[in-house]
Amino acid sequence: xxxxxxxxxxxxxxxxxxxxxxxxxxxxxxxxxxxxxxxxxxxxxxxxxxxxxxxxxxxxxxxxxxxxxxxxxxxxxxxxxxxxxxxxxxxxxxxxxxxxxxxxxxxxxxxxxxxxxxxxxxxxxxxxxxxxxxxxxxxxxxxxxxxxxxxxxxxxxxxxxxxxxxxxxxxxxxxxxxxxxxxxxxxxxxxxxxxxxxxxxxxxxxxxxxxxxxxxxxxxxxxxxxxxxxxxxxxxxxxxxxxxxxxxxxxxxxxxxxxxxxxxxxxxxxxxxxxxxxxxxxxxxxxxxxxxxxxxxxxxxxxxxxxxxxxxxxxxxxxxxxxxxxxxxxxxxxxxxxxxxxxxxxxxxxxxxxxxxxxxxxxxxxxxxxxxxxxxxxxxxxxxxxxxxxxxxxxxxxxxxxxxxxxxxxxxxxxxxxxxxxxxxxxxxxxxxxxxxxxxxxxxxxxxxxxxxxxxxxxxxxxxxxxxxxxxxxxxxxxxxxxxxxxxxxxxxxxxxxxxxxxxxxx
Amino acid sequence: xxxxxxxxxxxxxxxxxxxxxxxxxxxxxxxxxxxxxxxxxxxxxxxxxxxxxxxxxxxxxxxxxxxxxxxxxxxxxxxxxxxxxxxxxxxxxxxxxxxxxxxxxxxxxxxxxxxxxxxxxxxxxxxxxxxxxxxxxxxxxxxxxxxxxxxxxxxxxxxxxxxxxxxxxxxxxxxxxxxxxxxxxxxxxx
Numbered sequence: 001x002x003x004x005x006x007x008x009x010x011x012x013x014x015x016x017x018x019x020x021x022x023x024x025x026x027x028x029x030x031x032x033x034x035x036x037x038x039x040x041x042x043x044x045x046x047x048x049x050x051x052x053x054x055x056x057x058x059x060x061x062x063x064x065x066x067x068x069x070x071x072x073x074x075x076x077x078x079x080x081x082x083x084x085x086x087x088x089x090x091x092x093x094x095x096x097x098x099x100x101x102x103x104x105x106x107x108x109x110x111x112x113x114x115x116x117x118x119x120x121x122x123x124x125x126x127x128x129x130x131x132x133x134x135x136x137x138x139x140x141x142x143x144x145x146x147x148x149x150x151x152x153x154x155x156x157x158x159x160x161x162x163x164x165x166x167x168x169x170x171x172x173x174x175x176x177x178x179x180x181x182x183x184x185x186x187x188x189x190x191x192x193x194x195x196x197x198x199x200x201x202x203x204x205x206x207x208x209x210x211x212x213x214x215x216x217x218x219x220x221x222x223x224x225x226x227x228x229x230x231x232x233x234x235x236x237x238x239x240x241x242x243x244x245x246x247x248x249x250x251x252x253x254x255x256x257x258x259x260x261x262x263x264x265x266x267x268x269x270x271x272x273x274x275x276x277x278x279x280x281x282x283x284x285x286x287x288x289x290x291x292x293x294x295x296x297x298x299x300x301x302x303x304x305x306x307x308x309x310x311x312x313x314x315x316x317x318x319x320x321x322x323x324x325x326x327x328x329x330x331x332x333x334x335x336x337x338x339x340x341x342x343x344x345x346x347x348x349x350x351x352x353x354x355x356x357x358x359x360x361x362x363x364x365x366x367x368x369x370x371x372x373x374x375x376x377x378x379x380x381x382x383x384x385x386x387x388x389x390x391x392x393x394x395x396x397x398x399x400x401x402x403x404x405x406x407x408x409x410x411x412x413x414x415x416x417x418x419x420x421x422x423x424x425x426x427x428x429x430x431x432x433x434x435x436x437x438x439x440x441x442x443x444x445x446x447x448x449x450x451x452x453x454x455x456x457x458x459x460x461x462x463x464x465x466x467x468x469x470x471x472x473x474x475x476x477x478x479x480x481x482x483x484x485x486x487x488x489x490x491x492x493x494x495x496x497x498x499x500x501x502x503x504x505x506x507x
Numbered sequence: 508x509x510x511x512x513x514x515x516x517x518x519x520x521x522x523x524x525x526x527x528x529x530x531x532x533x534x535x536x537x538x539x540x541x542x543x544x545x546x547x548x549x550x551x552x553x554x555x556x557x558x559x560x561x562x563x564x565x566x567x568x569x570x571x572x573x574x575x576x577x578x579x580x581x582x583x584x585x586x587x588x589x590x591x592x593x594x595x596x597x598x599x600x601x602x603x604x605x606x607x608x609x610x611x612x613x614x615x616x617x618x619x620x621x622x623x624x625x626x627x628x629x630x631x632x633x634x635x636x637x638x639x640x641x642x643x644x645x646x647x648x649x650x651x652x653x654x655x656x657x658x659x660x661x662x663x664x665x666x667x668x669x670x671x672x673x674x675x676x677x678x679x680x681x682x683x684x685x686x687x688x689x690x691x692x693x694x695x696x697x
Contacts, residue, residue: 258531265534272540278557278575279605281543282649292534299531 045117046078047086049108051136052101055127064125067162071169078173081117105139105146112141119147121172125161132161138172148172216324220316227320236323238469240316245476246502247309249362251302256364256379258298264414265291355388356506361479363405363499371490375409375418382406384501386428395433401426403449403460407483407495418489420454428464441468443475451483458485466503475503544577544649547689551578554587554675555689556667557651563696564659569599572667572691573651574633576606576675579685581645583678585635585652588670593629595665595695596657601633604651612638616653630670631655644678659695667691 048069053061066083073080102111103122112120123136131153138148150171152164170177210218212231220227224244228237268291272284361384365377382405390399403426408419426449435444445464451457462481469475479501484494539546542558549555557573564570574587585607591598600623607614619632633653637646669688676682 255531262531262534265536269534269536272538272543275540276542276558278542278544278555278577279648279650281540282545282578285538285543285545288536288538292536295531295534299533302531 043118044078045081046072046119046121047081047112047115047117048072049086049102049111049120049122050083051123051125051134052103053125053127056125056132061125064161064165068121068165068169071166072173075169075173075175077175078119081115086115108139109141109144112139118142123150134161134164134168136168211324213321213324217317217321220320224313224316228316228323231320231323231325233323236319238474240312240319242474242502243312244309244316246360247305247312249360249500249502251305251309252379253362253381254298254301254305258295258302260378260408260410260414261291261294261298263410265295267414357386357473357475357503359384359386359475359477359501359503361405361477361499361501363479363481363497365407365409365495365497368409368495369493371493372409372418372495375411375416377495378408378410380406380408382499386503386505390428393429397430399428399430401428401447401449405481405497407453407497409495418455418487422451422453422458422460422483422485424449424451424460426450426460438465442466443468447479447481451485453483453485453487455487455489456485458483460484473505475505477501477503544575549577549689550686551649552580552683553577553686553688554579554652554669554673556691559689559691561693563694566659566662566695566697569656569658570693572655572657572693573604574653574655575604575649575689576646576652577649577689579606579649579675579683580647581677582606582647582675582683583637583639583645583680585633585675586673587633587635587653588672589631589633589655589667590670591629591631591657591667591693592663592665593627595659595661595663596693597625597627597660598623598631598655598657600656601631602654602656603635604653606646606648606650606652607635607637609638609640609643609646612640614638639678657693659693662695662697665693665695667693 048065051061051065051068069080069083072078102108108120108122112118118141120139120141121136122139123134126133134150134152136150137146138150139145140147150168152161152168167177216227216231218227219230220240223241225237225239225241228234228240230237265288268284268287272281272288275281275284361382362379363382364379368375368377382403384401384403387400387402390397392398401424403424404421405424406419406421408417410417410419426447429446429448431444431446432440432442438444443464443466445466447460447462447464449460451460460481460483462479464477464479466475466477477500479499480496481499482494482496484492486492544551544555547555547559555575555577557575561570574589576582601616601618603614603616615636615638617634619634620627635652637644639645668690673688674682675685
């Protein structure tokens with residue numbers, strides 16, 4: 001049995017405690033909060049996010065939100081952020097039910113930090129059978145948690161909602177609600193903890209939730225650019241869609257030319273194989289070679305377009321997946337409009353060119369007169385330059401336009417053709433204010449011009465339906481043209497073309 | 508109904524996507540027609556027989572042989588001297604072709620012999636003269652100058668060729684330089 005001296009044990013323990021305390025001193029210091037110099041501070045800046053709503057008009061929703069802000073501001077307990085400041089930051093956070101909304105805790109915290117506020121209030125106003133339901137939460141950004149929840153149920157009039165919102169403002173500000181405000185009140189303000197849990201709808205078949213990134217990818221796979229639009233990259237989406245449309249238009253044009261060459265090749269080659277007259281054979285030979293070369297050229301171009309189209313499509317899919325809602329996207333401030341750009345006081349070249357525009361078109365005759373009945377039609381290309389040079393006739397602005405377009409008609413044996421380019425100086429009548437359908441984004445034009453064809457002179461009449469892509473200076477149009485021409489080959493001829501064009505306007 | 512009306516345009520739209528995805532066929536061809544002068548191994552300008560070789564012709568049957576120019580330019584007249592095997596074929600007639608035609612005016616043509624009997628010495632001379640007008644004084648191109656209608660009289664292979672005396676002349680009566688002439692052959696069977 002070993003006997004220990006009590007004094008030695010005491011001294012040993014003392015040294016052990018001292019040693020351990022020396023070793024752990026630094027670690028302890030790191031975890032310690034120094035309350036003296038860094039008292040937890042929290043300000044009183046508050047942002048009230050726009051309430052989301054169901055069954056309520058947007059202006060009404062905005063009005064209620066704004067009045068709520070105003071009520072809290074009036075109580076002077078919080079420094080309430082102005083609506084314009086609040087809405088200046090748009091945040092796209094993953095996991096939101098509706099991409100672009102900010103309802104989840106993570107998103108609200110992120111938004112609060114971006115807005116540099118201490119508190120954020122968010123909520124919803126729903127209307128069902130003339131009864132209003134308001135739910136909301138108040139978050140502390142500093143503490144990174146919800147600190148208050150509120151809800152109102154069965155409020156039966158909009159005015160009552162507004163009154164209840166006033167009371168809520170008192171409640172949130174931590175003030176007693178004055179009695180004068182309780183008149184006609186039929187609500188009950190509940191604490192967050194006592195809020196009812198919504199009954200979940202029962203579904204027979206439950207489909208797995210598709211992640212937003214995959215949704216974005218799927219949309220862009222089906223329609224190029226659609227995923228980007230879903231991910232709030234509207235201009236990128238439109239750009240991709242426009243690029244694919246342009247590639248498609250060029251492909252259509254190249255294919256039309258290919259068909260002409262292929263038809264010519266097949267006919268001449270068949271003739272060559274059957275022919276026994278050396279004189280005719282010697283004439284057919286260069287035609288075959290030319291048609292074959294043209295066919296190869298257009299086919300090579302088509303292959304190039306196929307690669308370009310597929311590349312754009314593939315990149316669009318990849319891009320759609322990357323920008324899909326899985327990362328935080330923040331848009332700060334207003335990007336401005338093109339109208340703002342043109343309101344600069346100094347005159348620049350841009351201003352001089354303002355109002356001019358260029359359009360690339362593909363057209364195909366869908367109706368032709370008897371003189372051309374033996375000919376087949378093909379798709380051709382063209383372009384036009386629109387100018388701001390014009391006059392107002394009442395509300396109809398009439399402007400000068402130049403248009404150049406190709407036309408080609410081939411006989412079924414490809415031995416005869418009627419082709420060339422028409423150059424038209426025309427007046428474009430803007431009938432948008434006279435014909436109101438389609439709204440302000442759909443411009444309606446009548447077109448009347450004098451044309452110079454390769455074989456003679458003529459007239460062109462038609463109409464355009466131009467769709468403007470928001471504030472972007474891009475437009476898509478559906479166009480029709482009736483061409484009346486007197487030529488030495490076919491005599492008096494006419495044909496009507498339909499087409500589409502993509503336009504770029506200088507704002 | 509609407510689908511039917513817009514069927515063609517719908518089809519065009521479908522084509523558009525197909526075009527983007529797939530390209531079309533390249534034109535594949537072989538310019539190997541046996542009557543194509545370029546396949547006769549000749550260098551233009553020259554003259555040749557068409558056809559240069561006949562399928563076997565039965566004795567007693569008639570056929571036509573054409574005397575062709577091949578990318579000859581500015582020809583106002585021609586002396587075509589042709590050698591043939593008089594034991595195998597007998598020439599019945601000679602007609603002018605399109606080469607020396609000036610619009611609707613045919614050429615002036617003489618032949619030697621002028622009358623074709625059964626007794627032939629194996630040489631045929633054809634003289635052709637373009638009839639000029641104010642707008643045109645000569646002929647150019649690849650066309651038939653004359654047609655020889657013959658009858659096969661005996662079995663065998665009868666070569667037919669242009670002699671060295673064959674000459675084409677321009678409006679100034681200068682002879683036109685021609686490359687090696689084409690040759691022909693007639694096969695006769697029982």
